[in-house]
Amino acid sequence: MNDDRPLLxxxxxxxxxxxxxxxxxxxxxxxxxxxxxxxxxxxxGKSTLLGILSQRLRVDEGSIRYRTAxxxxxxxxxxxxxxxxxxxxLSEREVRRLWRTDWGFVHQNAAEGLRMHVxxxxxxxxxxxxxxxxxxxxxxxxxxxxxxxxxxxxERIDDTPATFSGGMRQRVQIARNLVFEPRLVFMDEPxxxxxxxxxxxxxxxxxxxxxxxxxxVVIVTHxxxxxxxxxxxxxxxxxxxxxxxxxxxxxxxxxxxxxxxxLVSSILQG
Amino acid sequence: xxxxxxVYNEGYLDEQxxxxxxxxLLKGVAIPGFQVPFASREVPMPRGWGTGGVQVTxxxxxxxDTLKVIDQGADDTTNAVSxxxxxxxxxxxxxxxxxDQATIIQTRHRIPETPLVENQILVYQVPIPEPLRMLExxxxxxxxxxxxxxxxxxxxxxxxxxxxxxxxxxxxxxxVLVNGRYVxxxxxxxxxxxxxxxxxxxxxxxxxxxxKRIYAIPPYTDVxxxxxxxxxxxxxxxxRPCEICGSTGVYLDEIIIxxxxxxxxxxxxxxxxxxxxxxxTEQQSTDTKEVTA
Numbered sequence: 001m002n003d004d005r006p007l008l009x010x011x012x013x014x015x016x017x018x019x020x021x022x023x024x025x026x027x028x029x030x031x032x033x034x035x036x037x038x039x040x041x042x043x044x045g046k047s048t049l050l051g052i053l054s055q056r057l058r059v060d061e062g063s064i065r066y067r068t069a070x071x072x073x074x075x076x077x078x079x080x081x082x083x084x085x086x087x088x089x090l091s092e093r094e095v096r097r098l099w100r101t102d103w104g105f106v107h108q109n110a111a112e113g114l115r116m117h118v119x120x121x122x123x124x125x126x127x128x129x130x131x132x133x134x135x136x137x138x139x140x141x142x143x144x145x146x147x148x149x150x151x152x153x154x155e156r157i158d159d160t161p162a163t164f165s166g167g168m169r170q171r172v173q174i175a176r177n178l179v180f181e182p183r184l185v186f187m188d189e190p191x192x193x194x195x196x197x198x199x200x201x202x203x204x205x206x207x208x209x210x211x212x213x214x215x216x217v218v219i220v221t222h223x224x225x226x227x228x229x230x231x232x233x234x235x236x237x238x239x240x241x242x243x244x245x246x247x248x249x250x251x252x253x254x255x256x257x258x259x260x261x262x263l264v265s266s267i268l269q270g
Numbered sequence: 271x272x273x274x275x276x277v278y279n280e281g282y283l284d285e286q287x288x289x290x291x292x293x294x295l296l297k298g299v300a301i302p303g304f305q306v307p308f309a310s311r312e313v314p315m316p317r318g319w320g321t322g323g324v325q326v327t328x329x330x331x332x333x334x335d336t337l338k339v340i341d342q343g344a345d346d347t348t349n350a351v352s353x354x355x356x357x358x359x360x361x362x363x364x365x366x367x368x369x370d371q372a373t374i375i376q377t378r379h380r381i382p383e384t385p386l387v388e389n390q391i392l393v394y395q396v397p398i399p400e401p402l403r404m405l406e407x408x409x410x411x412x413x414x415x416x417x418x419x420x421x422x423x424x425x426x427x428x429x430x431x432x433x434x435x436x437x438x439x440x441x442x443x444x445x446v447l448v449n450g451r452y453v454x455x456x457x458x459x460x461x462x463x464x465x466x467x468x469x470x471x472x473x474x475x476x477x478x479x480x481x482k483r484i485y486a487i488p489p490y491t492d493v494x495x496x497x498x499x500x501x502x503x504x505x506x507x508x509x510r511p512c513e514i515c516g517s518t519g520v521y522l523d524e525i526i527i528x529x530x531x532x533x534x535x536x537x538x539x540x541x542x543x544x545x546x547x548x549x550x551t552e553q554q555s556t557d558t559k560e561v562t563a
Contacts, residue, residue, distance in 0.1 A: 093418050100420075115405075115426070122430050129429065130422025136432055136498040158433050 005067060007032050007184060007216050008053070009084055012062035014240075015052045022048035023240040025062070028233075032183065035210060035217040037231035037248060039224060039263070045240035046220040047188055053218060054105055054186045055095045059088050066184075068102065100130050104177030104185035108192060110169035113176070114161045120147060120172050121157040127180040146175040150205060167198035171205065178209060185210075187219040191226060203229050224267055228252055236260045281328040282360040287311050291329035291484070295475060298486035303448030304416070305399050310482040314356070319349060321479030323376050323395030324356075330391060330475070331374055333362040338372035343380035343521065343538030350378075367541050379442075381463040383520050383542040386472035388489065394457045396478035399485065401445045401455040421453050424496060432501050441506050447494045448487055462506040462521045467493040512537045515546035 006029035014024035023045030030036055038046045051057035053064060065084040087095070099105070107113040114123050124143040125133075133139050147157055150171040161169045170190060177185060190206065191199040207230045210217055221227055227234050227248055234251045236244040236259070244257040255261045281288060287309075294308035313324050331337060337357050339350040345367040353376060354365045366372050369384040376393040386392060402412045405423045415423065424445055431439045444461040448454045456467065457476060467474065467487060474487040487493060495503035511518045513534045520542065522535040537543035 092414075096418060096420065118426055119430060119433055121433055122426050125429055126422055126426050128422075129425040130420060134425070134499050136429065136501050139429065139498075140433070 005084060006030055007067050008218075009065045010053070010062070011064075013049075013052055013059055013064050014061045015048050015057050016060040017048075021045075021060075021240050022057075023052070023237070026235075026242050027062075028235065028242075028245065030184075030216050030218065032216055033214040034233065035215075035219065035231045037227035037234045038218065038220045038237060039222065039227050039234060040237035041222060041263075044237040046222075046237055048240070049237070050186050050188055050218065050220050054103060055087055055090075055098075064088070066098070068098065100127065101180060102183050104182040106170075106173055106177055106185065106187040106190045108189040110161065110166070110173045113173045114169060116162045117160050119158045119160055120152060120164070123161060123172055124175045124179050127176060131180055142179060143175075146179045147172070149209070150175045167194050167202060170194065170202060174202075174206065174209070178213065178215075181213070182215070184216045184218070187217060189221055190219070192221070192223065199226075206230060224252060224263060236263070278360045280333070280361055281331055282313065282356070283311060283325065283328045287325075288329040291325055294484040295326065295329065295486060298475070298484050299473070299488045301452070302487050302491050303446075303452030303454040303485060305483040305485045307482055308484050310479045313479070315352075317480040318397065320353065320376070320378060320395035322477030322481075322484070323378075323393050323479075324353060324477075325479060326393045326475050326477035326484065327353075327357065327374060327376050328361070330393075331357060331361045331363050335361070335373045336364045336366050336371055338366050338369060338375045338541075339377075340375065340380060340382070340539075340541075341378045343382075343523070344540045346540065368545075369539075369541055379458050379460065380521065380538055381459065381466045383517075383537070383539045386466075386470055388471045390472040392470075392472050392474045394459070394474065394476045396455070396457040396476045396483070397480070398443075399455055399457075399476065399478040399481050399483040401443075401453050416452060419451070421447075424453055425498070428496060428498065428501075432498070438497065438501060438503070444503070445496050447496060449491050450494075453496070454485060454487075460506060460521060461495070461503070464493070464495045464503070465505055469493075508535070510535055512543060512546075515543045515550065517543070517546050 008030040011027050013026045015022045026049055038049060040046050048057060052059050064087045066087055067082050067084050069082050121140060121143040124146050125139040128139050128142060144154060144157060148154065152168060152171060161172055191202050194202065203226060219231060231248045234248045235242050236251065238259050244251060244260045251260065252264055255264050290309055294306040297306045298304065311325060313321050315321060337354060339353045341347040341350040344350065357363050358365055369382040374391045374393060375382065378395045400412055402415060402423055405427055406412050428438050442458045442460045443455055444464055446454050446456055446464060456464065469490050471489050473489055476485045497503035508522045512520060512522060514536045517537060521538045523538040524533050525536055526533050
């Protein structure tokens with residue numbers, strides 16, 4: 001591994017909705033195994049940022065580079081096929097290959113990330129089949145293993161997510177996004193909409209899986225407690241711009257920007 | 271004698287329309303299994319009754335052709351009879367029920383039991399041309415999946431079948447991979463007939479009138495039915511012979527014969543059944559003659 005280079009490098013990136021920017025001038029580097037939280041209020045551009053990072057939205061200005069190999073294996077230096085590639089230069093086929101093999105995306109609403117009327121096993125197995133797995137027994141075994149890791153009872157493997165509770169759906173979604181061993185996972189408010197005890201268990205699960213697999217994660221949340229619990233670094237966004245960034249503990253314990261101070265002080269102290 | 275009030279163009283469709291359809295057919299043949307959009311026209315039957323097949327047939331038929339039409343393998347059902355009569359009238363084509371004498375065979379489900387030969391054209395009436403339709407309702411997305419050869423989704427369907435029933439339960443419209451590239455829906459053809467598509471000497475044309483799509487399999491093209499390594503494709507099997515002609519290894523229809531639950535199994539291919547039965551009686555009568563002589 002070339003750990004001297006970041007996995008994802010963002011420079012002055014922005015996305016425009018009509019003639020207004022959803023987010024603008026965002027810059028950061030993400031290193032392998034690092035968890036980055038993006039916090040801010042509704043409408044601050046968090047989800048737009050996630051959209052351009054994962055190439056679901058167009059990058060209208062600036063650049064986003066990701067460390068990967070070209071589809072034909074060319075390029076790269078020092079004998080490695082991997083290089084930092086400008087995402088906007090990749091073809092649709094290459095971007096979709098990244099979605100299949102390198103990137104997970106956990107949606108806030110599990111119904112967006114799952115096929116609600118396909119069994120849990122089928123949902124977890126689909127990325128494997130998309131990557132060319134053609135052996136039913138192996139797919140099933142892998143799906144079983146992952147459902148166990150996210151604490152879904154084995155006997156529910158053939159039930160559809162439509163019959164699952166919100167927390168279980170979210171755990172199936174996480175299994176589906178980790179089963180193909182991605183390097184980078186995007187999470188959009190994965191715990192909101194769940195009650196507090198389920199949230200805590202889910203965060204615990206995410207934290208242990210991330211540590212175990214050495215994943216790089218970009219997690220969008222409006223909940224500072226979530227950022228505190230699982231992230232190494234935090235970006236604070238407001239009105240489409242990053243107003244503060246740094247180590248999570250530093251940002252939350254010693255906020256510099258006025259808005260961050262307001263955010264931090266608005267947490268109910270127990 | 272008064273002239274007929276309406277004079278139809280040969281093959282019913284006007285020449286421009288036939289050119290449109292032929293262009294789509296040529297493109298379909300050039301890219302086996304790829305669904306080519308075309309401007310589906312009105313024909314004198316409701317959409318869903320085989321209008322796609324009729325337009326394809328109308329575009330390739332001429333007065334020197336002999337047409338056979340089958341519906342569920344039978345030559346004598348309403349739809350088959352009326353389509354045959356239609357082309358006799360508008361194209362001046364001869365018609366037949368014999369597979370070996372036909373140059374064009376239009377079918378709704380079955381591929382005839384009698385092996386097809388070169389220079390024959392098999393025209394399928396297709397209701398749903400998109401194999402991924404039930405899994406992904408967005409046409410924009412399915413087209414993209416075809417373009418990028420992303421067929422993981424198709425396997426999800428097969429996975430679900432095995433998880434639920436212990437085997438792949440699909441017995442008709444069983445998805446196939448054509449020429450190693452495009453996944454294609456063989457219309458409601460029983461999976462029993464899927465192996466006949468592989469390396470067929472006949473040209474196979476598919477027309478979906480309501481969905482406005484045409485696709486094709488040129489002669490001698492690989493057509494592979496999808497499956498898992500440990501659960502490969504298995505065509506439907508029948509463990510009994512036809513009760514009329516005694517043939518084995520053919521596709522059987524269950525025919526209810528009384529109201530006490532009685533049923534018999536007979537060939538769905540009526541032409542094949544008749545001829546086999548006829549040959550058998552001839553064989554028997556010559557046998558009897560030999561015995562008496």
